[in-house]
Amino acid sequence: MALTIDGIGETRGADLNGTSDVYAQAIRNCAARMEGEDPLAAAEALQDELSRLDKASRSGAVLPRHVLVIGGAGYVGSVMVRELLKRGYQTRVLDNFLYSNSLSLEGLYDEPGFSLVMGDLRDEEVLDRALDGVTDVVLLASLVGDPISKKFPDLTRSVNQAGSETVFKALEGRGIHKFVFTSTCSNYGMRDSDEPADETSDLKPLSIYAETKVGFEQFLLEQGKTSEAIPTVLRISTAFGLSHRMRFDLTVNEFTAALAKGEALDVYDKDTWRPYCHVRDIAGAVIRVLEAPEEKVRGEVFNVGADENNYTKAMIIDEILTHIDGKVSYVEKGSDPRNYRVSFAKIKNELGFEPRHSVKAFVPELIEAVRSGLYLRSEEIPGYYGNYDVREEAAA
Ligand SMILES: NC(=O)c1ccc[n+]([C@@H]2O[C@H](COP(=O)([O-])OP(=O)(O)OC[C@H]3O[C@@H](n4cnc5c(N)ncnc54)[C@H](O)[C@@H]3O)[C@@H](O)[C@H]2O)c1
Known part of the structure; x- marks a missing residue:
């Protein structure tokens, strides 16, 4: 069963009557971005948009940019969807609200250009409806994190690997321009070397989560040599930051919120490294x-994050304790052996991309948010605030 909700606001782009209107709108959008943004990135955006429209005009369907975000109601997605809308893109979410997380999209239904298809990405009818009329696809949906993938191994393999392959195969022949897949730096697992991992480093997946991410990466990079859609893999650092679907099961958010609430915190393997990136x-x-x-x-792979956001767990605790007092016990040999630092030189050098947010600046922001009561009722609905358990109907 699929439920479709079209934003009740006026659809952005609905007044674009013909091909020349779509071109004119694309050029206006790109020109507007020249101010205040990296001019090279803005110029490249125009080049890419014109090349997309040129291909589309040969197939006879010139549409304004319309991005489908699969998993757009999640921690990362609910922030991304709002950023895409702000940028003037029509934006559709396909999501099955695995964590009863539909609240994260509240306020979007009257946004011009927003629509929602509620359902499972593995359902062909749902997928067909979601792909209708879109120009680009971002695949975020998966079971995210080691604990949830350990708890639901079959569902994880079915969604993260087989389901993702079904999605990519369904794109062929639809004139889809880009396909962006969010993978994870967890793929680097436990590194023997102190050198930061780059995109060519060995992958050592240590969980079902990372195994399925590596598996789909391999499938995608092979298919992407000849596919119509242009695929890219982003290996993302562990996320932090405020979101419409906040997650308190991620290290920076978890440690900061616990200490801000005055809870005693056990920290396992304090010297293990991990990179972090703001949503x-x-x-x-x-x-x-x-x-x-x-x-x-x-067919490119990029690590996403910033060199200065590589932290050990102890360094994160030190950062928090510069702002507040807290009770922390360090424990050795926890159940998560991951230890990796990552290099972000490729995305910086090749795409000019550098994160704007740091762990250092975010920690006091979250302390303030927790202490001022923003998450007062989070304990009443813990399932919403982390990937601990799944909605039964969505788990089949
Ligand atoms: N959060 C992190 O620290 C982090 C780090 C590295 C990479 N990533 C990647 O970023 C992406 C988003 O992560 P997140 O933290 O937002 O996760 P999340 O669990 O908050 O969001 C996942 C979303 O996908 C949806 N979903 C799951 N299965 C689905 C299905 N079968 N059909 C339709 N929708 C489904 C869920 O309902 C949820 O809204 C993932 O691909 C993840 O691997 C996240």
Whole structure:
């Protein structure tokens, strides 16, 4: 069963009557971005848009940019969808609200250009409806994180690997321009070397989550050599930041919120490294890829994050304790052996992309948010605030 809701606001782009209107709108959008943005990125966005429209005009269907975000109601997605709308893109979400997380889209239904298809990406009829009329696809939906994938191994394989393959195969023949897949830096697993991992480093997936991400990456990079849609893999750092679907099961958010609430915190393996990236920067990286020329992104893998946001767990605690007092116990040999630092030179050098947000600046922001009561009732609906359990009907 699929439920479709079209934004009740006036659809952005609905007044574009013909091909020349769509071209004119695309040029106006890109020109507007020249102010206040990296001029090279803005110029490349125009180049990419014109090349997309040129291809589309040969197939006879010239449409304004319309991005489908699969998993757009999640922690990263609910921020990304709003950024895409702000940028003037029609934006559709396909999501099955696995964590009863439909609240994250509240306020969007009267946004011009927004629509929702509620359903499972593995359902062909749902997918067909979601893909109708879109020009680009961002695949976020999956079971995200080691604990939830361990708890639901079959569902994880079915959604993250088989389901993702079904989605990509369904794009062929639809004139889809870009396909962006959010993978994870967890794929680097446990590194023997102190050198930061780059995109060519060995992958050592240590969980079903990472195994399925590596599996789909491989499928995509192979298919992407000849596919109509231009695929790109983004290996994303562990996310932090405020979101419409907040997650408190992610290290920076979890540690900061617990100490801000005055809870005692056990921290396992304090010297293990991990890179972090703000949710708004993740949205920014996806948008940069959507707007980059084909030759820079087809079949490419980019790590997403910033060198200065590589932290050990102890460094995050130190950062928090510069603002508030807290009780922390360090424990060795926890159940998560991941330890990796990552290099973000490629995305910086090739796409000019640099995150704008730091762990250092976010920690006091979250302390303030928690202490001022923003998440007062989060304990009453813990399922909404992290990937702990799934909605039964969505788990079949
Ligand atoms: N959050 C992080 O720290 C992090 C780090 C690295 C990579 N990523 C990647 O970013 C993406 C988004 O992560 P997130 O933190 O927003 O996760 P999330 O769990 O908050 O969001 C996932 C969304 O996908 C939806 N979904 C799951 N299965 C579905 C299905 N079968 N059909 C339709 N919708 C389905 C869920 O309802 C949810 O809204 C994922 O691909 C993840 O691997 C996240």
